[in-house]
Amino acid sequence: MNTPEFLAGNEAVAQAVRLCRPRVIAAYPITPQTTVVERLSEIVEAGELDAEFVHVESEHSALALLMGSAAMGSRTFTATSSQGLLYMAECLYYASGGRWPLVMMNANRALALPWNIYGDQSDSLALVSAGWVQAYAENAQEALDMIIQAYAVAEDPAIRTPVLVNLDGFVLTHTYEPVSVPEQAEVDAFLPPRDLPDGFPGTFRADAPQSLAITAGPGDYTVFKYQQHAALLAAAAAIRATAERFRARFGRGAQGLVEAWQADDAEFVLITLGSIAGSVRSAIRALREQGVRAGLLRLRYLRPFPAEELGAALFGSQRSLPVRAVGVLEKDISFGHQGSVSLEVKAALYEHASRHRAPAPPVLNFVAGLGGQEIALTDLHAMFADLQGLAHSPSDDRRHLAAPGFTDVRFAGMERFLEENQHQDAA
Amino acid sequence: MKKISIKTLPDEEFFVGHKGCSGCGGTLILRWTLKALGDRCYVVVPAGCMSAISFIYPQMxxxxxxxxxxxxxTGAVLSGIAATIRARGIRDVHVVGFAGDGATADIGLQSLSGALDRRERILYICYDNEAYMNTGVQRSGATPRGARTTTSPSGQVRFAAAKKDLVRIAAAHGIPYAASATTGHPADFLRKLDRARQVDGPAFLHVFAPCPPGWGCATDAAADLGRSVVETGLWPLVEWDHGEVRINREPRSFAPLADYLGAQARFRALGEEDLAAIAAARDHHWQALRAWARECAAAAPAAHPA
Amino acid sequence: MSGAPVTAPPCALRPFARETQLAAWPATPQADAGQLVASNGGWRSLWPAIALDACNGCGLCLLFCPDGAMVWNAHGLPEVAADWCKGCGLCARECPKDLIVMQAEPTP
Structure with a gap:
């Protein structure tokens, strides 16, 4: 076992990319991603990685360039954030439709307007339907591990789907933690060769020239889209198998698309994603000391959507107590409705309830951390209190899904902010 | 490397069965290009006419x-291919972009600029049919003054812009080679293509490409219009070669504008005043072009490999 | 893939059976280059008739065809590839000896 290094999330990503040995790296700066490509430029200039480091003129070009490289059979990397991710939105769909095994890191950051450089998940969640595998890391170690596994999943001949690895801006990208960095030989043995094999779908061939990224009429288009969807669904099994293989070789890492923590006997379950899970664990520890059966489900992957794992965690036979209320905590809102993750969780619960003719617990959506707004421990306690209140409310009819009105979406932390301002005014 | 010329053009065809309109100038340029460069090409075409007519599953x-x-x-995808070619030391291949005027002068200008700036080893050909033809003839930054399009139905545009000068825009990046050409001068085009494929770094060709349905010209006019656009002075044949500017054809006097404009419905509504304005703009453009050539000749030649 | 190379004029059509099973489609939106499955011959309303007797084989009609539809015959003279000619008339316009005339298509 090697000695852990003290690395920020972005540096852990850069180290992971070094170990995965992409042929081509496209670099364009945007806060808070920039230090990833800065570190990679140093790594390439120092000769620790023989890659083409290309200074592109936009994020759109970054992803477009990598599609050209992937069509030539090269492993690639780029990183982006926020406005940059949305600027390349067209290319996200293009890459997944072309089935190129790209890997990209996204530093989750708020979207303008108003301008704001701090972390929230509006950027990647806006593109959750773009056909990419979407992973959300909790800490720097998991970010490094996810990048390495991302190449294995993306380049799996049965999957051939690009992967977006998300790190919460600043909170994760710029926070230093001890990170175990694997040996090059170990990663080499874990991943396929850095060049895609001749004849790999989506690549040019010297012996039999190919037309790539073609046009298809309605019928053919539907078939290609069906294939793409089937591959992304199949990625769930590939992610689990890859994680298992990773654990066997490197001795760490969660296995599933959902990580359950203190969940099997939890009556009040908070579902969330990304780095806030650490704070949620702290809140749960404190609540459990008070006798509250609180638990956490962390969505490590949002695409493919882990509906099955979610259903099993909430309703499986391993449970000792039924779930009485579910909260979904996310740094995002789908304007005019509710949080994107909440919508997805509710859809999964509804499907589960209809399939099993079983009641579904009520769901509260906590929208928090927008534009980097702090999610305090007290906020998390308040969320669990809300869930308890919901479960105990006499008006609550738990045989039905929670009403989809706006009343069950709560902007956590906003009242605290107003109060703090009042105190400042008073002082 | 065998010199490219009309005489050495091989019989092989690399662009057949496309669904281009009858008499399309763009497809003619593309066909010449691929015949001349041969099979060791990686070609990138952006969304537009050339892609819409060439890759409709299952016909390729x-x-x-x-x-x-x-x-x-286009510039970025070309760069990605070029990056892999560099990374793997692949030799004797051509990385060729083939994009229309909208994809080059307008929406793709940033990407082209990045590729030129990075000195990518690419050959970028803009086939200029002077409007967004694939979507049905809308005005682009390369639509000439007075041309009717479906978004400039009178031919009069408020700001009355001249065409973006793509050769000078490309040359301003300090790339090794940029040149203009037409469908009416195949020998000139092939000579420039030959030069373009050999320089060390990006090369840019801006090629006049008539569009019969978009321009309202005859389907057999692509070559003839290529000749008359040069004779009327509306399309100077020029090349920038490592800092030196050559005007390939210096007409002593320009042919009457009607020789060119009169053969196209898109210019039908033009009156005397419009024609005078077009002539004045042309003359100004030639003055600027000659001044540019003199300025480049006066400057010390850029250090470059031959 | 079979038969003549896709690049050899007149670039013959290839037999192609439309897929009937999902697994038969390509694994990405891609296909073999030069996969020609459908003729463009139905596009034209006029046919370039060449007066071969006076033709000196200069090749300008081949050069100026946007469709690669003019090919050399066994005698070194031009011949129209019926699958690809769209009848635009460029060959006729550019023939320096005016030996090509666009006319109604001969009935087979």
Missing amino acids: AFGVNAMIAPFAA
């Missing part, structure tokens, strides 16, 4: 490796 008109790029990203 390209005989070489080729792919469609996002509309704005």
Whole structure:
């Protein structure tokens, strides 16, 4: 076992990319991603990685360039954030439709307007339907591990789907933690060769020239889209198998698309994603000391959507107590409705309830951390209190899904902010 | 490397069975290009006419490796191919972009600029049919003054812009080679293509490409219009070669504008005043072009490999 | 893939059976270059008739065809590839000896 290094999330990503040995790296700066490509430029200039480091003129070009490289059979990397991710939105769909095994890191950051450089998940969640595998890391170690596994999943001949690895801006990208960095030989043995094999779908061939990224009429288009969807669904099994293989070789890492923590006997379950899970664990520890059966489900992957794992965690036979209320905590809102993750969780619960003719617990959506707004421990306690209140409310009819009105979406932390301002005014 | 010329053009065809309109100038240029460069090509065409007519599953008109790029990203996708070629030390291949005027002068200009700035080893050909033809003849930054399009139905545009001068825009990046050409001068085009494929770094060709349905010209006019646009002085044949500017054809006097404009419905509504304005703009453009050539001749030649 | 190379004029059509099973489609939106499955011959309304007797084989009609539809015959003279000619008339316009005339298509 090697000695852990003290690395920020972005540096852990850069180290992971070094170990995965992409042929081509496209670099364009945007806060808070920039230090990833800065570190990679140093790594390439120092000769620790023989890659083409290309200074592109936009994020759109970054992803477009990598599609050209992937069509030539090269492993690639780029990183982006926020406005940059949305600027390349067209290319996200293009890459997944072309089935190129790209890997990209996204530093989750708020979207303008108003301008704001701090972390929230509006950027990647806006593109959750773009056909990419979407992973959300909790800490720097998991970010490094996810990048390495991302190449294995993306380049799996049965999957051939690009992967977006998300790190919460600043909170994760710029926070230093001890990170175990694997040996090059170990990663080499874990991943396929850095060049895609001749004849790999989506690549040019010297012996039999190919037309790539073609046009298809309605019928053919539907078939290609069906294939793409089937591959992304199949990625769930590939992610689990890859994680298992990773654990066997490197001795760490969660296995599933959902990580359950203190969940099997939890009556009040908070579902969330990304780095806030650490704070949620702290809140749960404190609540459990008070006798509250609180638990956490962390969505490590949002695409493919882990509906099955979610259903099993909430309703499986391993449970000792039924779930009485579910909260979904996310740094995002789908304007005019509710949080994107909440919508997805509710859809999964509804499907589960209809399939099993079983009641579904009520769901509260906590929208928090927008534009980097702090999610305090007290906020998390308040969320669990809300869930308890919901479960105990006499008006609550738990045989039905929670009403989809706006009343069950709560902007956590906003009242605290107003109060703090009042105190400042008073002082 | 065998010199490219009309005489040495091989019989092989690398662009057949496409669904281009009858008499399309763009497809003619593309066909010449691929015949001349041969099978060791990686071609990138953005969304637009050339992609729409060549890659409709299951009919594939390209005989070489080729792919469609996002509309704005021809330069970037070319760069990605070039990066892998550098990384793996692949030799004796051509990385060729073939994009229309909208994809070059407008939406793709940023991506082209990045590729030129990085000195990518690419050959970028803009086939200029002077409007967004694939979507049905809308005005682009390369639509000439007075031309009717479906978004400038009178031919009069408020700001009355001249065409963006793509050769000078490309040359301003300090790339090794940039030149203009037409469908009416195949020997000149092939000579420039030959030069373009040999320089060390990006090369840019801006090629006049008539569009019969978009211009309202005869389907057999692509070559003839190529000649008359040069004779009327509306399309100077020029090349920038490592800092030196050559005007390939210096007409002593210009042929009457009607020789060119009169053969196209898109210019039908032009009156005397419009014609005078077009002539004045042309003359000004030639003055600026000659001044540019003199300025480049006076400057010390850029250090470059031959 | 079989038969003549896709690049050899007149670039013959290839037999192609439309897929009937999902697994038969390509694994990505891609296909072999030069996969020509459908003729463009139905596009034209006029046919370039060449007066071969006076033709000196200069090749300008081949050069100026946007469709690669003019090919050399066994005698070194031009011949129209019926699958690809769209009848635009460029060959006729550019023939320096005016030996090509666009006319109604001969009935087979």
